[in-house]
Amino acid sequence: MRYSLRDARFRALVFQVVALGAVAAAAAYLVSNTVANLESRKIASGFGFLAREAGFAIGETTLIVYSAADNYLRAVFVGLANTFRVALLGVALATVLGTVIGLARLSSNWLVSRLATIYVEVLRNVPLLVQLFFWYAIIAENLPGPRAALDPLPGVFLSNRGIAVPTLITEAAHSWVLAAFLLGVVLAWRVAVWARRRQARTGAQFHAFWAGVAIALGLPLIVFLAAGAPMRLEVPALAGFNFVGGATLTPEFAALLTGLTVYTAAFIAEIVRAGVLAVQRGQFEAADALGLRRNLVMRLVVLPQALRVIVPPLTSQYLNLTKNSSLAVAIGYPDLVSIANTAINQTGQAIEGIAMIMAVYLTISLSISAFMNWYNKRIALVER
Amino acid sequence: MSVQKKGADPVSWVRANLFSSWGNTLTTLVILYLLWKLALPFLDWALLEAVWWSPDGKACREAKGTGACWALIADKHRFMLFGTYPFEQQWRPALASLIFIALYIVSALRACWRPWLALVWLGGLAAIGVLMWGGVFGLVYVENGRWGGLALTLLLATFGIAFAFPLSIFLALGRRSTMPVIRSLAIGFIELIRGVPLISLLFMASVMLPLFLPEGLSIDKLLRAQIAMILFAAAYLAEVVRGGLQAIPRGQYEAAQALGLSYWRMMGFIILPQALRISIPPLVNTFIGFFKDTSLVLIIGLFDLLTTIKVSLSEPKWRL
Numbered sequence: 001m002r003y004s005l006r007d008a009r010f011r012a013l014v015f016q017v018v019a020l021g022a023v024a025a026a027a028a029y030l031v032s033n034t035v036a037n038l039e040s041r042k043i044a045s046g047f048g049f050l051a052r053e054a055g056f057a058i059g060e061t062t063l064i065v066y067s068a069a070d071n072y073l074r075a076v077f078v079g080l081a082n083t084f085r086v087a088l089l090g091v092a093l094a095t096v097l098g099t100v101i102g103l104a105r106l107s108s109n110w111l112v113s114r115l116a117t118i119y120v121e122v123l124r125n126v127p128l129l130v131q132l133f134f135w136y137a138i139i140a141e142n143l144p145g146p147r148a149a150l151d152p153l154p155g156v157f158l159s160n161r162g163i164a165v166p167t168l169i170t171e172a173a174h175s176w177v178l179a180a181f182l183l184g185v186v187l188a189w190r191v192a193v194w195a196r197r198r199q200a201r202t203g204a205q206f207h208a209f210w211a212g213v214a215i216a217l218g219l220p221l222i223v224f225l226a227a228g229a230p231m232r233l234e235v236p237a238l239a240g241f242n243f244v245g246g247a248t249l250t251p252e253f254a255a256l257l258t259g260l261t262v263y264t265a266a267f268i269a270e271i272v273r274a275g276v277l278a279v280q281r282g283q284f285e286a287a288d289a290l291g292l293r294r295n296l297v298m299r300l301v302v303l304p305q306a307l308r309v310i311v312p313p314l315t316s317q318y319l320n321l322t323k324n325s326s327l328a329v330a331i332g333y334p335d336l337v338s339i340a341n342t343a344i345n346q347t348g349q350a351i352e353g354i355a356m357i358m359a360v361y362l363t364i365s366l367s368i369s370a371f372m373n374w375y376n377k378r379i380a381l382v383e384r
Numbered sequence: 385m386s387v388q389k390k391g392a393d394p395v396s397w398v399r400a401n402l403f404s405s406w407g408n409t410l411t412t413l414v415i416l417y418l419l420w421k422l423a424l425p426f427l428d429w430a431l432l433e434a435v436w437w438s439p440d441g442k443a444c445r446e447a448k449g450t451g452a453c454w455a456l457i458a459d460k461h462r463f464m465l466f467g468t469y470p471f472e473q474q475w476r477p478a479l480a481s482l483i484f485i486a487l488y489i490v491s492a493l494r495a496c497w498r499p500w501l502a503l504v505w506l507g508g509l510a511a512i513g514v515l516m517w518g519g520v521f522g523l524v525y526v527e528n529g530r531w532g533g534l535a536l537t538l539l540l541a542t543f544g545i546a547f548a549f550p551l552s553i554f555l556a557l558g559r560r561s562t563m564p565v566i567r568s569l570a571i572g573f574i575e576l577i578r579g580v581p582l583i584s585l586l587f588m589a590s591v592m593l594p595l596f597l598p599e600g601l602s603i604d605k606l607l608r609a610q611i612a613m614i615l616f617a618a619a620y621l622a623e624v625v626r627g628g629l630q631a632i633p634r635g636q637y638e639a640a641q642a643l644g645l646s647y648w649r650m651m652g653f654i655i656l657p658q659a660l661r662i663s664i665p666p667l668v669n670t671f672i673g674f675f676k677d678t679s680l681v682l683i684i685g686l687f688d689l690l691t692t693i694k695v696s697l698s699e700p701k702w703r704l
Contacts (some may be wrong), residue, residue: 110401365579
């Protein structure tokens, strides 16, 4: 390497040193400004405020017990739990709805495919925030009060206080049923392994899938019936001005979940459609020519290829849904961002609050993208 | 996926696409029945029972639940479109919005894709700036805290993309660079921004940015939000541009280097024209997504179109 700007390597080195220096200088400038500003505004930095009493109530506490006398740290964890609750449910529901709509768009029935197209185009092109306000307005303002609640299914009540649904009164037998189900899943998996080994060894086939389903569902059913089929529901009942008993989805949660689900489903529908269309016709025909049965064609030939196209954008939609759940702050659902925002407003600890939000979302994003890289590597086409 | 060829007669088209099997026939009939059941009440609500004119909102309250209240739009459209912009000056944001729309239309016409289009844009944006701010040519000065409605939405989106796009090209080139420091800086920036929700960036812009600036210097809320949106859009666009860069075969780079072109000439004349061309469809997707995302400034209290409509709805006169 010659120490001259005409040498490409030296030039690259100089360029990088200059760039790093510029970034470091800018960072130092901002930090010094921030420190000076914090001092002049008498704001103490650091995360000490998390141990102080929060003093605000949270409308939704499902997993973590919380009261206004608890500290900020606990409040933040309640927010985190609420974010995860809506994100996980949203991901599950949006996947199902999106797959159905995506396949409907490929339907040979003109009406079905047109309706699915309209769904996708309308939902994709209206900002999510508008949709959230729409659902929230429908639930919180247009539904009748608890006394005149709509009753679409027995035990389910729709009112402007939210959606009240019956819950199962848990008894000891239910944990046995759950244990039987888990045992059944493990057994089904063992059967599948055994069937695969036997087929590799002898060529004899075994209906491992249906046997597995029978074991995984039959075992808990037998336990359930043996325990005398205990099924007592706690049905919500009107008491005073609201429903008591059962479980109530608050209007905020219901609106957020609906909005996130139908919005993300429109994107997932397009991903599913693209994935199915990406499998060439020749692949179907080749599988047919090999004499594979219909379900084997799907399982062994089409799905593996379609999933290779579907999974990467699908995970990024899951990520989008999780990030979009931060719009909860606009309709008053106490998710992480909304609670951190309240904490910022009360304590003035802006930097710490924002840092917490960013750290949480970055952790989620980076773990999902790490998973995606691993998956991509696993399923990538092996070339030469 | 209709297999029917175009130009077939209607009867066989209907048979092939709606009634090809028992299952299909049943589906078609069920959907038609549901559409019929839903469409009639909707038309009733939206047109027949709707209130079109009611200055005091009384007729709307009476029609609650049975008819739409279009009278709200008749009454509040000025506020929805222009926010708190001084009433007698509202022709200025109206004209500015029209200029924006004219610029979009001109840019969509292939015949206008000439070098002078850039000049048209510069002139258009300058005119918009003059119209919105005023203070010259006898126009009254209007501070940007009073801007709102449609003009603000178009402004945020257009300037956001205009600044984010060039920035994103540099970020994408940085991420593809062979220099490790440049590459890690670009990756760090892109992943940091893409990993967090836009709301947290907007909060950061509205509560943290003032702390970053030296004492005495402050920038207004609109500009802070605009900076956050530019950084956000740049990170997403950079990934799209990178996709385009990756799709260019190695031979193109090697051929450019064999000609003795410098890095910037190679990128400017050979690589980027091809890469940007193939990234146009995903770029447009990102632009549309970004345009929708401008509605999030509602959360930090800017009066964009969504905010003005929401504020109009909450006025007691129109509460139902």
